[in-house]
Amino acid sequence: MSLIVQKYGGTSVGSVERLRAVAERVARYKAKGHQMVVVVSAMSGETNRLIALAKQIQENPDPRELDVMVSTGEQVTIALLSMALKDLGLKAKSYTGAQVRILTDNAYTKARILSIDEQKMRADLDAGNVVVVAGFQGVDEEGNITTLGRGGSDTTGVALAAALHADECQIYTDVDGVYTTDPRIVPEARRLATITFEEMLEMASLGSKVLQIRSVEFAGKYKVKLRVLSSFGAEGDGTLITFEENDKMEQAIISGIAFNRDEAKITVLGVPDRPGVAFQILGPVADANIDVDMIVQNVGHENTTDFTFTVHRNEYAKALDICRKTAAQIGAREVTADDKIAKVSVVGVGMRSHVGIAKTMFEALSREGINLQMISTSEIKISVVVEDKYMELAVRVLHHAFHLEKAA
Numbered sequence: 001m002s003l004i005v006q007k008y009g010g011t012s013v014g015s016v017e018r019l020r021a022v023a024e025r026v027a028r029y030k031a032k033g034h035q036m037v038v039v040v041s042a043m044s045g046e047t048n049r050l051i052a053l054a055k056q057i058q059e060n061p062d063p064r065e066l067d068v069m070v071s072t073g074e075q076v077t078i079a080l081l082s083m084a085l086k087d088l089g090l091k092a093k094s095y096t097g098a099q100v101r102i103l104t105d106n107a108y109t110k111a112r113i114l115s116i117d118e119q120k121m122r123a124d125l126d127a128g129n130v131v132v133v134a135g136f137q138g139v140d141e142e143g144n145i146t147t148l149g150r151g152g153s154d155t156t157g158v159a160l161a162a163a164l165h166a167d168e169c170q171i172y173t174d175v176d177g178v179y180t181t182d183p184r185i186v187p188e189a190r191r192l193a194t195i196t197f198e199e200m201l202e203m204a205s206l207g208s209k210v211l212q213i214r215s216v217e218f219a220g221k222y223k224v225k226l227r228v229l230s231s232f233g234a235e236g237d238g239t240l241i242t243f244e245e246n247d248k249m250e251q252a253i254i255s256g257i258a259f260n261r262d263e264a265k266i267t268v269l270g271v272p273d274r275p276g277v278a279f280q281i282l283g284p285v286a287d288a289n290i291d292v293d294m295i296v297q298n299v300g301h302e303n304t305t306d307f308t309f310t311v312h313r314n315e316y317a318k319a320l321d322i323c324r325k326t327a328a329q330i331g332a333r334e335v336t337a338d339d340k341i342a343k344v345s346v347v348g349v350g351m352r353s354h355v356g357i358a359k360t361m362f363e364a365l366s367r368e369g370i371n372l373q374m375i376s377t378s379e380i381k382i383s384v385v386v387e388d389k390y391m392e393l394a395v396r397v398l399h400h401a402f403h404l405e406k407a408a
């Protein structure tokens, strides 16, 4: 007998029919003798609806009250699912995050889980119950309701699996696993049977939004066996997220092509080339709580250099403002900016042991005449910034160049 945590996202519980289908799957697992903990999101669209409602009252809704409000989405689903389970003759019990006691810090709308009291859940499981827990929420020391950030139910699922030492955490969504890239852009994209945690983190941070990135970090840290599957259609194996770079003979060198259109770039031209300049430019940006992604500084020329970095498009205007002020202070020549960019990356742990990945990548892009505005690399990833109108072409060309359409 094993203990399995299943998490169902908004589309998987989006209607009464979907909820019944979830209950039936849970019942099948239970019939096989597994102990089951089920974490659910709000029904699809519900969280957005609630946030929009709050914004009709306050443009920037009070964070404490917003959490009280949006946490109700999940509270509805746990009750409905428990009813559906009972309707099938199973024993079930629903809990909000606060009732379990998923203790978090008090950072409303983006709280972090500090601890989970698993006593009550254990007792319920031992008594034969399916335990149904609301995702995305917790409670702080003072009893205030908190939420974990958009997509936070994934993190609840993984955190419960870690706390209960579950044998597997299954994340059910509307795609049947993690793909080599977005099939809407490349129809030949393939589901990966396995992907390593590191690769998944890169893919997630680069905009492949299958899982909330914090849930992947959490699973990596606590060694939770994590699987992404679809709750629609036939029952498949999904994608297993592994710790090891398993059998290299079978594994492709590159696992996937990630991309995002969420960034904008800022360039400070004619910066005096002297120690401390990067700090002078990026310090005020960081102080304004703006996340910087890629950073490139050119080799200096005649005592000046150019400095380019990217930020999220939402924070672009603010960052640009800050940079214009800094540029004037440090005597830089000019600040230019561009939000018509996209980042495309190849990701794979095989890069550690293979040379020539960059060559293949740059060759494929150059053949299409795609100009590379910025390049950055990590141990398992190479990213380029291109003009955004070339993004889809770049993704397709790279998918093909690394033969990702063929099974490894």
Ligand code: ASP
Residues within 6 Å of the ligand: 009, 010, 041, 042, 047, 048, 073, 135, 136, 149, 150, 151, 152, 153, 154
């Ligand atoms: N309902 C929340 C959201 O839409 C949490 C989740 O679904 O994971 O972001």
Ligand code: MG
Residues within 6 Å of the ligand: 009, 010, 151, 154, 210, 212
């Ligand atoms: Mg989600």
